[in-house]
């Protein structure tokens with residue numbers, strides 16, 4: 416078998432699907448990666464053996480180092496709901512890092528992802544442009560739900576393919592007064608024919624969206640949709656021409672534990688107005704177990 420990245424017939428080595436350095440950053444954590452309806456949770460280090468030592472130790476290791484430094488610097492903490500975080504980035508390294516993670520995850524499910532196959536020279540840093548368009552967005556993942564993280568296996572590292580973008584929100588007011596809300600049954604999804612795939616990546620306190628556009632999608636069409644997505648959803652787009660973004664919260668009480676549900680600004684405002692159906696975190700007794708948990712995490716990470 417040839418290397419999944421450079422396609423050379425080199426000796427193959429084990430490659431971590433999620434970089435080992437990131438896994439080591441969150442010793443308290445079960446991590447999950449999954450695809451569509453299939454869910455896989457791993458307690459060991461999930462690996463694939465289809466990458467050569469040259470790619471692993473050179474091009475890909477540069478991406479891992481970049482991803483680790485970015486997550487350590489900006490997303491290795493628990494933010495309060497109204498936080499704003501200025502993130503300095505390299506568009507090239509960040510996008511290649513995200514692509515590498517998603518491509519790894521896909522291969523571990525034995526899915527042939529034609530988009531990545533056709534853009535490997537970008538991922539490896541041999542070309543500085545992709546053949547097809549892509550977009551990168553992010554927001555802060557902040558737990559405003561009444562349930563602590565450890566209720567849901569504390570998923571700090573998660574890659575999901577096939578997310579649902581909900582422009583009208585997952586909740587709506589059930590009366591004209593805004594006194595009660597209900598979950599929308601036939602939720603309308605954001606349907607853009609030129610989108611090939613959308614991945615969500617939860618990496619610590621960040622939530623990234625990687626949008627892959629179809630081969631035939633025109634640049635102008637992509638640009639228009641990119642702007643629309645930024646208007647409708649609480650995510651900020653990383654631009655090739657910029658070096659810095661200001662991120663704010665992109666999760667609410669009802670989708671924080673479900674990264675595959677991408678809710679809109681409208682959905683956020685309705686969800687926030689319910690306070691997660693409890694009057695305060697104290698009321699939900701969330702802090703009771705959480706304080707002990709945070710102590711435990713601190714202890715583990717300092718070891």
Ligand SMILES: [Zn+2]
Pocket residue numbers: 418419420421422423425466467468469470471
């Ligand atoms: Zn290789």
